[in-house]
Amino acid sequence: xxxxxxxxxxxxxxxxxxxxxxxxxxxxxxxxxxxxxxxxxxxxxxxxxxxxxxxxxxxxxxxxxxxxxxxxxxxxxxxxxxxxxxxxxxxxxxxxxxxxxxxxxxxxxxxxxxxxxxxxxxxxxxxxxxxxxxxxxxxxxxxxxxxxxxxxxxxxxxxxxxxxxxxxxxxxxxxxxxxxxxxxxxxxxxxxxxxxxxxxxxxxxxxxxxxxxxxxxxxxxxxxxxxxxxxxxxxxxxxxxxxxxxxxxxxxxxxxxxxxxxxxxxxxx
Numbered sequence: 001x002x003x004x005x006x007x008x009x010x011x012x013x014x015x016x017x018x019x020x021x022x023x024x025x026x027x028x029x030x031x032x033x034x035x036x037x038x039x040x041x042x043x044x045x046x047x048x049x050x051x052x053x054x055x056x057x058x059x060x061x062x063x064x065x066x067x068x069x070x071x072x073x074x075x076x077x078x079x080x081x082x083x084x085x086x087x088x089x090x091x092x093x094x095x096x097x098x099x100x101x102x103x104x105x106x107x108x109x110x111x112x113x114x115x116x117x118x119x120x121x122x123x124x125x126x127x128x129x130x131x132x133x134x135x136x137x138x139x140x141x142x143x144x145x146x147x148x149x150x151x152x153x154x155x156x157x158x159x160x161x162x163x164x165x166x167x168x169x170x171x172x173x174x175x176x177x178x179x180x181x182x183x184x185x186x187x188x189x190x191x192x193x194x195x196x197x198x199x200x201x202x203x204x205x206x207x208x209x210x211x212x213x214x215x216x217x218x219x220x221x222x223x224x225x226x227x228x229x230x231x232x233x234x235x236x237x238x239x240x241x242x243x244x245x246x247x248x249x250x251x252x253x254x255x256x257x258x259x260x261x262x263x264x265x266x267x268x269x
Contacts, residue, residue, distance in 0.1 A: 019214055022206040027127060027199075042128045049111040049125060053104060082106050086254045090262035098261060105135070106254040109194065113246030116202055117239055124246070127198040129191070132253075136191035139257045144183075147264035156264070190256055197249050201242045208234040 029040040060075025068076050082103050087095035109126065116124030126132050147156040160182050161175040208231050215221075215228025 017219060019211075022203065022210055026202060026206055041123060042125055042131070045115050045121065045123060046112070046125050046131055049108060049115065052111055053107045056107065057104070078107065079103060082254060086251070086258050090255070090258040091265070092262075094262075094265055098258070102254050102258055105139075105257055106250050109135070109253045110247060110250035113198055113249060114243070116198065116205070116246065117243055124198040124202055126194050126249070127202045129195045129199075132191040132194040135253075136187050139190065139260055140187040143260040143264045145264075146261060150265055186260070190253070190260075194249050194253050197245055201238075201245055205235065205238055205242060208232075208238055 029042065031037050031039055032041065032044060033039050056071065057075065059071040061072070064072055079099070083095060083099055086106065087099055087102050091098055112125035112131065114124075115121050116127070144156075147160075150156075151159060157179075161178045162171055163174075163178070166174065211231030212228050212235055213231075215224040216232060217228075220228070
């Protein structure tokens with residue numbers, strides 16, 4: 001029994017009133033429609049996120065004005081950020097060709113993450129590993145396709161596993177490492193980095209929220225009220241920090257996608 005559980009039990013004066021920290025049940029949702037097991041809250045939020053991105057991009061770019069205003073102004077700010085900070089550093093002259101994909105990925109992942117701090121909804125889509133995996137695998141397949149298309153099947157794997165300019169004995173060790181890194185570890189970490197941050201952030205926010213609610217509203221006592229106030233303050237602080245992490249993870253996911261595409265289009269020489 002942890003310290004919070006002991007304090008909650010003693011503060012309430014009843015052994016059955018025990019503080020229980022949130023756990024994996026936060027991510028377990030029943031089907032929204034009977035008999036349709038796959039249609040859960042995370043799936044609904046993923047579909048809603050897609051709809052939001054489509055409507056936003058359509059409103060911003062379908063009929064652009066010479067002087068941007070409203071949604072177009074916000075959309076162009078997002079476009080310039082992705083172009084200058086994500087696409088151009090890794091794709092160079094090919095950046096504009098891939099802006100549609102990279103902009104969509106950035107906004108999609110960002111909206112996925114923001115679902116975790118929206119009142120009532122309060123669930124980050126990317127905290128379910130299936131969604132980052134599907135997106136990462138899509139980038140992974142595209143990466144291999146572009147690499148083989150632009151470098152040829154032999155040239156792609158040769159450039160990947162045998163970078164020029166190194167002593168030949170080094171390739172005995174380097175070649176399998178590069179193969180594992182590029183074709184197995186890279187897509188795995190691409191998905192898990194996003195998932196792990198959103199999963200952990202959701203757990204932390206839920207924990208501090210529950211501490212505040214339990215000790216300030218549910219079981220208000222002189223002994224526990226201080227801890228409850230700390231929980232409320234930490235919930236506010238961690239929500240602000242989590243919003244920064246949500247933006248950062250969307251940026252990193254899109255940046256890695258641009259890097260993988262760029263490496264496939266242009267082999268290192």
